[in-house]
Amino acid sequence: MNKLKKDPGTGILFFKRPKENTMENKTNKIAILVDGDNAQAKLLKPILEEVSKYGKVTIRRIYADWTSPYMNSWKELLNNLSFNPMQKFAYTSGKNSTDSSLIIDAMDILHDHIVDGFCIVSSDSDYTGLAKRIREEGIFVMGIGEKKTPMAFVQSCEIFTYSENIEPVPEKNKEPKAISKPQKNKKQAKPVVDEALINKAYDMSTNETDEVHISNIGLNLRKIDPSFDPRAYGFKNLTQLFASLKNYQIINNEIGGLNHPLLKRK
Numbered sequence: 001m002n003k004l005k006k007d008p009g010t011g012i013l014f015f016k017r018p019k020e021n022t023m024e025n026k027t028n029k030i031a032i033l034v035d036g037d038n039a040q041a042k043l044l045k046p047i048l049e050e051v052s053k054y055g056k057v058t059i060r061r062i063y064a065d066w067t068s069p070y071m072n073s074w075k076e077l078l079n080n081l082s083f084n085p086m087q088k089f090a091y092t093s094g095k096n097s098t099d100s101s102l103i104i105d106a107m108d109i110l111h112d113h114i115v116d117g118f119c120i121v122s123s124d125s126d127y128t129g130l131a132k133r134i135r136e137e138g139i140f141v142m143g144i145g146e147k148k149t150p151m152a153f154v155q156s157c158e159i160f161t162y163s164e165n166i167e168p169v170p171e172k173n174k175e176p177k178a179i180s181k182p183q184k185n186k187k188q189a190k191p192v193v194d195e196a197l198i199n200k201a202y203d204m205s206t207n208e209t210d211e212v213h214i215s216n217i218g219l220n221l222r223k224i225d226p227s228f229d230p231r232a233y234g235f236k237n238l239t240q241l242f243a244s245l246k247n248y249q250i251i252n253n254e255i256g257g258l259n260h261p262l263l264k265r266k
Helices: 041-054 067-080 098-111 125-136 151-156 195-205 216-226 239-241
Strands: 003-006 011-017 029-035 054-063 084-087 115-123 142-147 157-163 211-213 250-252 262-265
Touching: 011 195, 029 067, 029 098, 041 054, 041 067, 041 115, 041 142, 054 067, 054 098, 054 250, 067 084, 084 098, 098 115, 098 125, 125 142, 125 151, 142 151, 195 211, 195 216, 211 216, 216 262, 239 250
Parallel strands: 029 054, 029 115, 054 084, 115 142, 142 157
Antiparallel strands: 003 011, 211 262, 250 262
16 A cells, blocks of 8 residues: 655655565556536646646546536636546536536546545535545545635545645736825735644654654644645745744755755754
8 A cells, every 4th residue: 555755855745655576666646636616727727736746647637517608717728738527417406416426436536546646626525525535545635625615624635735825826917007096905914823733743743853854844734734834824835934933943954965954943
C-alpha cells in the first residue's frame, strides 16, 4: 500500500511506493473529479496546477448537464486542459444527477486500482461519505472548494484547499484611470494566525531536539486541520508564515546546496 510522505525541502506531499525490481521511477497518478454545479470555470487551471503538486493527473472529468447555458463558460477550457465532460441530465426540476454519477465513477476508479489518489472539486457536503470511503482504503484524497464548504467534508479529506486561496489575481488595467476621490480600502483583512494551532503542531513534531523541520510541522498542521494553508494568511509558504511569528525562530539548514529550514521556539 502506498504511504504518504513529505519532502523535507519543499514541503510537498508525495506517495512512496514499495520497492520493486525495476529501474523505472513511477509517478503517482491522481484523478480529478469536478462537480460542475459546484465549481467555477475560471479556477480550472489553478485547480489543475494545485493538484499537480501531489502527482500526475491522469483522470480529468467534469460532471454537469452540458446542455445547460450555464456550462458554456467551461467548454473552451475542456479541450485546452484535456478534461472530459461527463454528461448528466437533470431528470427532475431543481435536481441533478451529478452527485451520484461522480460518486459511482469514483468508486469504479477506486476498485480498479488505476490511481494513487483523488481530488474532489466541490463545496457540497454530499461528498463527505465518498472522501471517508476513499481514506478507508488507504488512498490519498484531497478536496477543493469554497470557504462555505461544510466542515464535515473538509475534515474527511487529508488535504482541503479553499478555492479562494488559489484564485488568480486579476491583471491591473494598464490604461490610465480618471482621477477620482480616494476611497476606503475595501479589501478584507487577512485572518490572524492561530498560534495555539502552531504550538500544537510544533509539539507533535519535536523529539529529542528543539529544532524541527518546517516541512514536518506543515504535515502535522494538515493532520490537525486539513484546510490549513499559509496563503489564507497572506504568506506564500510556511517559511514566510513562521518568520512573521515572534515566538519562533527560523534556522537555515543547508544540505547538498539546498536549504531545508528548521524551526525553533524562542
